[in-house]
Amino acid sequence: xxxxxxxxxSFSRNVSTVSTSQxxxxxxxxxxxxxxxxxxxxxxKILGGGFPLGSLVMIMEDPEAPHHMLLLRNFMSQGLVHKxxxxxxxxxxxxxxxxxxxPNPVSSKDDKSRDHDTEQEKTLRIAWQYKKYFGEQxxxxxxxxxxxxxxxxDLRKPLDRHALSGQCIDCVSLQDSPNLATLYExxxxxxxxIPRFDGNITSAxxxxxxxxxxxxxxxxxxxxxxLSFIGSLKSLVMSSNAVAVITFPPSLVSPTVLKRWQxxxxxxxxxxxxPDEDRELAKLLTGYQDMLGLLNVHKVARINTQVPIILEATxxxxxxxxxxSLGLECLNQAPVDASxxxxxxxxxxxxxxxxxxxxxx
Amino acid sequence: MSNSAHxxxxxxxxxxxxxxxxxxxxxxNALGGAAGGGGGSAKMVLIKDCVETSGAFILHxxxxxxxxxxxxxxxxxxxxxxxxxxHYDRILRKLGCNVGVQRETxxxxxxxxxxxxxxxxxxxxxxxxxxxxxHVYGNIQKTVELCSSxxxxxxxxxxxxxxxxxxxxxxxxxxxVLDFLHYCFTLATQFGCSVVILSHEDVYSxxxxxxxxxxMEYLANVIIKAEPLATGLATDVHxxxxxxxxxxxxxxxxxxxxxxxxxxxxxxxYVEYFYPGSRT
Numbered sequence: 140x141x142x143x144x145x146x147x148x149s150f151s152r153n154v155s156t157v158s159t160s161q162x163x164x165x166x167x168x169x170x171x172x173x174x175x176x177x178x179x180x181x182x183x184k185i186l187g188g189g190f191p192l193g194s195l196v197m198i199m200e201d202p203e204a205p206h207h208m209l210l211l212r213n214f215m216s217q218g219l220v221h222k223x224x225x226x227x228x229x230x231x232x233x234x235x236x237x238x239x240x241x242p243n244p245v246s247s248k249d250d251k252s253r254d255h256d257t258e259q260e261k262t263l264r265i266a267w268q269y270k271k272y273f274g275e276q277x278x279x280x281x282x283x284x285x286x287x288x289x290x291x292x293d294l295r296k297p298l299d300r301h302a303l304s305g306q307c308i309d310c311v312s313l314q315d316s317p318n319l320a321t322l323y324e325x326x327x328x329x330x331x332x333i334p335r336f337d338g339n340i341t342s343a344x345x346x347x348x349x350x351x352x353x354x355x356x357x358x359x360x361x362x363x364x365x366l367s368f369i370g371s372l373k374s375l376v377m378s379s380n381a382v383a384v385i386t387f388p389p390s391l392v393s394p395t396v397l398k399r400w401q402x403x404x405x406x407x408x409x410x411x412x413x414p415d416e417d418r419e420l421a422k423l424l425t426g427y428q429d430m431l432g433l434l435n436v437h438k439v440a441r442i443n444t445q446v447p448i449i450l451e452a453t454x455x456x457x458x459x460x461x462x463x464s465l466g467l468e469c470l471n472q473a474p475v476d477a478s479x480x481x482x483x484x485x486x487x488x489x490x491x492x493x494x495x496x497x498x499x500x
Numbered sequence: 501m502s503n504s505a506h507x508x509x510x511x512x513x514x515x516x517x518x519x520x521x522x523x524x525x526x527x528x529n530a531l532g533g534a535a536g537g538g539g540g541s542a543k544m545v546l547i548k549d550c551v552e553t554s555g556a557f558i559l560h561x562x563x564x565x566x567x568x569x570x571x572x573x574x575x576x577x578x579x580x581x582x583x584x585x586x587h588y589d590r591i592l593r594k595l596g597c598n599v600g601v602q603r604e605t606x607x608x609x610x611x612x613x614x615x616x617x618x619x620x621x622x623x624x625x626x627x628x629x630x631x632x633x634x635h636v637y638g639n640i641q642k643t644v645e646l647c648s649s650x651x652x653x654x655x656x657x658x659x660x661x662x663x664x665x666x667x668x669x670x671x672x673x674x675x676x677v678l679d680f681l682h683y684c685f686t687l688a689t690q691f692g693c694s695v696v697i698l699s700h701e702d703v704y705s706x707x708x709x710x711x712x713x714x715x716m717e718y719l720a721n722v723i724i725k726a727e728p729l730a731t732g733l734a735t736d737v738h739x740x741x742x743x744x745x746x747x748x749x750x751x752x753x754x755x756x757x758x759x760x761x762x763x764x765x766x767x768x769x770y771v772e773y774f775y776p777g778s779r780t
Contacts, residue, residue, distance in 0.1 A: 170590060363672035367615065370668045374614040377584055394706040399664060401551045402700050438551065443590040445557040446766050449735045 164221030165192075165343060166288050170443035175223075175343050175382055176289040178213030181467035183289055185455065186439055187448060190382045190406060192343055194440040195373045197404035198386040200350065204412035206432040206457060207386040208240075209294070209465060211347050214384055216241045216292050218345040224307035226329045228322060229349040230356050234310040237349075238303055242292035245464060291464040307332075313348075317357040319368045322348075326372055330379045344381035346372075351387040362396045369403050407438035410457070424456070425471045431457040434467060508773035509561065512743035512760040513545075513722060543694040544685065546720035548701040553739035555698055555726035557766050559661060560588075562696055564597045566657050567607055574607065574655045575647050577640055581613045581665035594768045609643055611636055615669055629670045633680050641687055648691045656693040658684055663699045667712070674712045681712075685719055701725065721746050729763070737763045741773070 166174045166188055174189035183189040190196055200207045218225045219241065227234055309329050316322040326346060333344040352359045359365075369385065376383045389397055389409075401407055411433040413420065421427040434455045439448040455467040506515075545562070549555030566574040580588070585599075588610075592599045602608035613636070640658060647654040660666065663677065670676045681697075688695050697716060704710035717723060723744040729737060745758040765772040 363668070366668045367671060370665060371615040377614065395703055398551065398700065398703045398706070399668070402662075402664065402703065407551070441554070443587050444594075444768065445560055445591050446768055447554065447733075447738055449733050449738065 162341060164217070164223060164288060165340060172442050173340060173343075173380075175221075175345070176217050177210070178215075178217030178289065178292065179210070179465050179467065180289045180291070181455075181465075182210075182434075185436060185450065185467065186406065189289070190384075191440050191442050192340070192380050192382060193377045194382055194405035194442060195369070195376055195403065196382060196384040196406040196408070196440075197400060198384065199389040199407075199409035200386050201409075201411045201432070202388055202390055204410075204432055206410035206412065206434075207349070209431075209457070210408070210410065210434075211349055211384065211386060212241050212294075213292050213465060214345065215347055216244065216298060217290060219298065219302060219306060219308075220244050220287075220290050222306065223342055224309075224329065224333060224344045226309040226311065226326065226344070226346045227349070228311040228313055228325075228347070230313045230353040232312055232314060234312050238308065238310070239297060241298040242294045243296040243298045243302075244290040245293050291460075293463045294459070294465065295463050313351070313353070313356045318361075319358050319364055323368060323371065326383075327375055330375055330381055333380050340380050342380065344379070346376070346381060346383040348383070348385045351385050352391050353388065354391065359391065362393065365392075366396065366399055366403075369400060373403055373405075401437070404438060405440035405442065407436075409435045409437060411435065413456075423472060426456070426458070426468070429458050431459060433457065433470075507771070508760070508762045508775070509558070509724075509741065509743070509764075509771075510565075512741075512745060512758070512762075514745060515565070543722075544688070544716075544720045545694065545696045545722045545724065546716050547696070547698045547724045547726070549698065549726040550700065550702040550728070552728040552733065553726045555724065556582075556661070557764075557771055558724055558726070558741075559659060559696065559698055560591055560595060561771065562657070563588075563599070563608070563659070564592060564595045566655070567597050567599070567602050571655070574657065575609065575643070576602075576607065577609045577611070577643055577656060577658045579611045579613050579636065579658070579660045579666075581660070581669070582662040584614060585610055585612065596769065611639070613666070613669065630673075630676055633666075633670065633676060637680060637683050640684065644687055644691050644693060656691065657696060658688065658693060659696045659698075661698050663697050663712070663716070664703050677712060678715060681716070681719075736765060736779070738765050740764070740776075 164175055166176075168174045168188045168191060172191040172193075174183075174191055176183050176189045177186070198207050198210060215225055215227065215238075227237060229237060231237070309325065311322060311325050313322065316325075329346065330344060334341055352365060372383055372385075387400070392400065413427070413430050413432055424430075434457055436450055436453050436455070439450070441447060452469045454470055456470055458466050458468055460466045547555045547558050563576055563578070565571070566576050578588075589599050599608045599610075603610055613632075644656050644658075647656050663681075666677050666680070667674055684695055687693065697720075699713065699716060701713070704713040707713075725742040725744075726739055727742075728739050733739070740761060740763050743758075743760045745760070762773050762775050764774075
């Protein structure tokens, strides 16, 4: 019935948007959204394609381990590969130093061999694990076909210097911005240089803010200032072709404010370290030795739709493929007797949902 | 389309199958408004949700209901703090309601309240936000007065899509938000409008005295609470709704709050409501 009426709303599908599929690093998603890659192929897959343009991603840090940096580095490196403008802010005095730690993309030749290897490896796995590998093959073949949407990054190899030259990278120290106004202005001028949503998207920007409410920053005690900063950054990003990722230590903000931040986030993730010698957990999960940490997906962006995205699992283990590139895997419960299975599940320090256990299978 | 499909939610809110007979159900209909003329009492619906389960789909349902063709005298005044117009346009289009057209015919009056500027930028940041709220209230008042003129009596619903973000725009001064609410409530009482507010319950659960939350709960005739199942989220049950409907006291003094609880599953073009365990 809506089709019979003249289309006079602000939204109308523009035919020229079809051409954006040619823009490397951008992918059309459902409901008129456009995704850009998080830099981790597995995370893209979990989130249904990546981070949608115009969304705010928040990552809750673990106080003990810098796993959020892994996510940020891959996110930024992916942006560099696609020649997208970047803005990075951190509480460090010299935030540019971060660029030296960005991982290098694995060259496509190596990449193919990696795919091949892992596929072989997968077929060798035992039968009860096979379910999660469904549909993975065709994704791999798609990736080989076109210009790559998501690269693999070698965490051991820093990015070549020449890759950084000539790119639009803005670095801001949070310490220079005592009342957040400077940071806001930097963000808004950064976003202003990216062409707006006018049907034809040519480029997309990435904003990363690391350890947003760290105590080094002067504004870290001004909860409402931080809230309104996040709120106004969100509305800025919403109307431009960009994704903003903010990581923050959740223990430093009061529970009320934490909830407000979580509501503001379109996509909400949290990372957690795995303790080195947790015998109980080691007994419970297969591949515990290879795990770097755990990633929880609390909320998946829901832009232009009211349907929530319910994931099969919300906890994933962060692993290294061939000791160099990041990957995420569902947790596999080790085949032990069920009686010991209930003993774990009390340490959900950064898990939002208190009703479900810290781990779900 | 399933325009008049009667759901458990409609039932719990006191709606009837055919939305056209508003007068009859006006007595205990939470959102029917006072169709008989001005001077009715305000109806307030409070939707409470949490990070895990969003309650925004209830707003969409109520917008669609108010703007349906068999309720031609309804007007929705919408204050959007959380999402841009295109978001609502797309969602409601899928539900079978073109808010773009309704916006032009002035049945859907949309106020973009997304934070355009960081309030700390100028020295008058907070004052500016306050002025903006006042300005919006002035507009709402004008709209309501215009719509309630004797020649065209209309049912007006004022909707606020995220009250906690309104607090953020005024930098945490919940008194200003409360003032705004009371103005709206007074206006609604005077002209017999309805007020629908979406609020996040978990934001206030760790506060000592969440005066905003408590005052809203006190004023509300209907409280709808959206929460996840105790066992977590599932693909076929997206959560549960608890509807507290206080609208059933019929002047006898013994107020009966009706409490209904049911599960729901949100889809693109409709929402399924069902009692726990009743799905095959």
